[in-house]
Amino acid sequence: MTTAVRNPFLKIHTDDNVLVALQDLAAGTIISAGGQNMTLQHDVPAKHKFFINDMQTGDEVIMYGSLVGKVQYALPKGTLMTTANTHHAAGEYGYRNVKASWQQPDVSKFVNRTFNGYKRGDGRVGTANYWLFIPTVFCENRNLDVIKEALWNELGYAVTDKYRRFTKEMLNAYTAGEDVDDISLNPVAANDQTRFFKNVDGIKFLNHSGGCGGTRQDASTLSALLAAYADHPNVGGVTLLSLGCQHLQVADFLTDLKKRNPAFDKPLYIFEQQQTVSEEELICEAIRKTFLGMAELNKLERTPASLSNLCIGVKCGGSDGFSGISANPAVGHTADLLVALGGKILLAEFPELCGAEQALVDRCVSEEVANKFIHLMQAYNGEAMKVGSGFHMNPSPGNIKDGLITDAIKSTGAARKGGTSPVVEVLDYTERVNMPGLSLVCTPGNDVEATTGKAASGATLILFTTGLGTPTGNPVAPTIKIATNSLLARRMGDIIDIDTGSIITGEKNIEEVGEEILEYCIQVASGEAIPKAVQLAQDDFIPWKRGVSL
Incomplete structure (x- = not known):
């Protein structure tokens, strides 16, 4: 990362025994945190983690306040976390009859807001037609x-006419004996005027x-x-x-x-x-x-509708070590705002809830809802274990390279997209959402299988966070792409709609960015803004065959 940040590292939860580097930190750097000093034993790239205590074999690694791994051998404080020294671990979970309270966010800015949508005969409202x-x-x-x-x-x-014209111009140049390297793309594409x-x-x-x-x-x-x-x-x-x-x-x-x-x-x-x-x-x-x-x-024309008619699916893909501290919690605040306004939020990707199960179970509004979640999670992971896999094998090479060392680290950060509101409903694959509030939807973590499943349950918009850049959308649910860091937003600006890198640099807080995301959702739902995924016709659709897919 080349962007300067106000604080070079972050402790996410008071119980954590690791810190997250917000910028590249060199070996030998002295870090002061929690009343103690430590010397970094290795170069720590931005997005990666290092230990703040001396660790012994078998010691638990705590991040986001949860168990995310165990140390494989003795390590001095200041050591970089790697796949060699830390392996996945997650806590047991079960129904505990916890009556969790929820502190609703201030929604005074949005109480009387509307979006211009398409009203259907059954009373639901679409964000597109x-x-x-x-x-x-x-x-x-x-x-x-x-x-x-x-x-x-x-x-x-048609959105691909520019490539047809590009090919035709190359053909003409080649036929005329000219250099095709001199032909450049004319980015004019179809729009509402045509x-x-x-x-x-x-x-x-x-x-x-x-x-x-x-x-x-x-x-x-x-x-x-x-x-x-x-x-x-x-x-x-x-x-x-x-x-x-x-x-x-x-x-x-x-x-x-x-x-x-x-x-x-x-x-x-x-x-x-x-x-x-x-x-x-x-x-x-x-x-x-x-x-x-x-x-x-x-x-049929667009007409004003209450924000309570919005149903937003939240998804992360091509995640990095910043996903759980910038884009995901910002989307989580957006989720809390919409739930407080009477809308619906869909959190899916069950393999990427591994390690966050107990917190979600404790947020379920009833034992019935909690038990359905537990059953679906255990059955899904059990099927993966039968073929020699499991939720713990979910992180991709790209995830690991950018700081997501264990599945529990990836999952506890991914779960933050769902905000903090109670879980009102658990939906199996293709089941339709009915209740306002936060619902969990059983889908794979696979980007397209997950977005396909969210739309099937009724998401009329999808918020898709990414730290590495993922060119994914959905045929019927406009997909808004949110970058976890500004470097990505600049490098892949053709697919990114919103940059949450200001959270990493300290220029804005999670709540501010969460409100900005909701404002953009209102624009998209009204047809006033067209997300890049829609402009590029990223209409990805992959049915899940209910087999093992992580």
Whole structure:
């Protein structure tokens, strides 16, 4: 890190026996902390941790006030934490009938605020108005690609025209015998001025690799997932393509859709290829019906709605050693603000709650809610253990390189995205959120599988924090990318929306940045700001097959 900070290190919790370097610290540097001095035994890169006590073999490592690891051999204070000297450890957890209190944040700035959203027939409010294409089976992906190219290009939704023009200019130069290295990208892209249907924010396509060939459980889970996306508040109409002979039958999808929302009233056009005369007819009729449906959907306009109608999923990916002390707690404050305003927050990624379980169990509003969380966590980790893995193997090489040495360190920092409010509901994969407040959603930690699951449970916006840079979005839930540090925000500004590096430098506090994030959410929910992930069409969609995925 080259940015100067007011304090070169941070002790996150009073019980911690490690400090976090906020800037690069050289070996031999004398550190004064907690009334004692220590000499750094090694160079400590920014984002990494070092011990403030002499440690013996088996000693517990405490961070965020929680057990996050155990020391493997004796270490003098001032030693850099590494994967060699510290291994993952997490505390046992269970229901303790704790009646946790919650200190709500001051929401006076937001009490009477609204956003301009799309009101649906069942009373929910979308932050966007999308037309959605769904294939029941991978065999229809190619047809979806053909339809996508036709509709995106002619109706003004294409965002890749700049690359087509770039390629064409290179081709012209090469044909003329000119140097193609002199050709540069013209970044002009499609925008609202070229969109034919002004009130239809996009046409989205859920290409996937399932629907047949796997287990019947896979097809059943996929059916529930696709029904959840059709029912999503940000979706105004649906075109469904089926082959006909696959495991996931149209009737199964319709059953799941009716089960999820008996009052479903959106236009839904279904085409089955094995019942049509030709592929050409299938594609033309799908385009024709969709065009006419979009014309009707275009009549719907944004109207003011209370912030209590917002449902925000919180996610971290490409995490670093600053995630748990800048972006995640700032998003956590945003979460607390929205919960206090009557909105909904979805915290998922169960492999990345390992080590934070007891704190979350103690925040559950009832024994029933707590036991559902415990059951899902233990069953999930148990499946991973059966194949020789486990939640403890979650951190990626990039996580470890940037200071997340154990899964418990990563998880206790990741859990801060959910804020401090009570846990009102625990949702299994694809279950729909119903209650205002903080809900836990069972998904993998995998970035796209997790965001896919959050949207399925009803997230109308996603706050995605990253310390390393992750080009991920979602087809139906506008995804706001938040950098943990300013260096990343500058280097990858094309994918980052918000920079929380001011927390690291001490220029702003967590509460200030949390309020700024909520302000941006209101702009995005109103269509006044377009997140980079939406601009770049980062419409990532990966169904979880309920197998082992960390």
